[in-house]
Amino acid sequence: VETRLAAALADADMPPVLYGGLKREELHRTGSVILHEIYFDGLGGDGQAAGSIRAALAKAWGSFETWAKDFRRTGLSLAGGSGWVILAYNLHARSLRNHWAWDHMHGAAASVPILALDMYEHSFHMDYGTQAAKYIDAWFRNLDWEAADRRYAQATAIGAT
Ligand SMILES: [Fe+2]
Numbered sequence: 001v002e003t004r005l006a007a008a009l010a011d012a013d014m015p016p017v018l019y020g021g022l023k024r025e026e027l028h029r030t031g032s033v034i035l036h037e038i039y040f041d042g043l044g045g046d047g048q049a050a051g052s053i054r055a056a057l058a059k060a061w062g063s064f065e066t067w068a069k070d071f072r073r074t075g076l077s078l079a080g081g082s083g084w085v086i087l088a089y090n091l092h093a094r095s096l097r098n099h100w101a102w103d104h105m106h107g108a109a110a111s112v113p114i115l116a117l118d119m120y121e122h123s124f125h126m127d128y129g130t131q132a133a134k135y136i137d138a139w140f141r142n143l144d145w146e147a148a149d150r151r152y153a154q155a156t157a158i159g160a161t
Contacts, residue, residue, distance in 0.1 A: 001022060001025050001029055002024050002026070004022055005019075005022050005023070008022055009151075012103060013019065013087050024105075027104075027105050028103070028104050028105055029104075030104075031103075031104030031105050031107070032104040034113070035084055035086070035101075035104060035113065035116045035118070036107075036116075036118070038115070038116040038151075039116045039117070039118050041113050041147050042089075042116065042143055042144055042147050042148060043139070043142050043143065043144060043145070044142065044144050045143050045144030045145055045146065045147070046140040047140055047142055047143050047145075047147045048145060049064060049143070049148075050145050050149070050154075051145060051146070051147050051148075051149035052149060052152065052153065053114065053145065053149040053152040054145070056096060057087075057096060059096070059108035060095060060096045067098070068140070070098050071085055071087065071098050072133075072140075074098055074099075074100050074134050075117055075119055075132070075136045076132060076133060076136070076145045077100065078100065078102070078117060078119035079130075079133075081102070081119075082102075082103070082116060082119060082120040082121060083100070083101050083102040083103060083106070083119050083120070084099070084101040084104070084106075084116055084118060084119060085098060085100065085116070085117040085119060086098070086100070086107060086111070086113050086115070086116050087099075087113070087114045087115040087116075087118075087148075088107065088108065088111035088112055088113050088114060089110060089111070089112045089114055089152060089155035089156060089159065090110050090111050090112075091110040091112060091155070091158060091159045092109070092110035093110070094159050096110070096114070098152055099111065112151070112154075112155040112158070113151070114148050114151045114152050114155065115143070115148050117136070117139055119132070122124065122134070
């Protein structure tokens with residue numbers, strides 16, 4: 001896409017609508033790569049939430065369980081379609097949010113992803129069929145909270161500057 005964009009930029013006759021299509025694809029692919037890398041980086045743990053991220057989630061939602069309930073419910077809302085659930089630290093609002101993302105391009109401005117749950121059918125249908133809740137349970141059981149805590153510390157450090 002980058003190669004095609006460079007060629008399109010050099011083309012004086014390139015219709016803006018076609019250039020826009022490439023810019024859309026650039027955004028789509030960038031989001032897909034980053035979110036999948038955060039998804040896989042967040043797995044491989046024992047699912048036991050700890051560290052400052054757990055305390056911050058409990059403080060922001062009233063309890064850790066309430067945060068998890070919101071995250072799960074957002075995931076189930078996407079189960080009939082596709083998209084992501086993203087726990088993000090917002091640098092502007094200086095707060096944690098669970099975001100519904102219908103595709104790789106949704107996300108609030110100034111958001112830094114901490115956790116990302118892939119709700120595209122390819123991520124769970126082979127193992128769980130239509131039982132998306134079981135997939136979400138398995139995702140929670142295998143979360144690497146140390147990785148999430150690391151990303152949270154990095155985001156809040158940026159936000160503090
Ligand atoms: Fe995916």
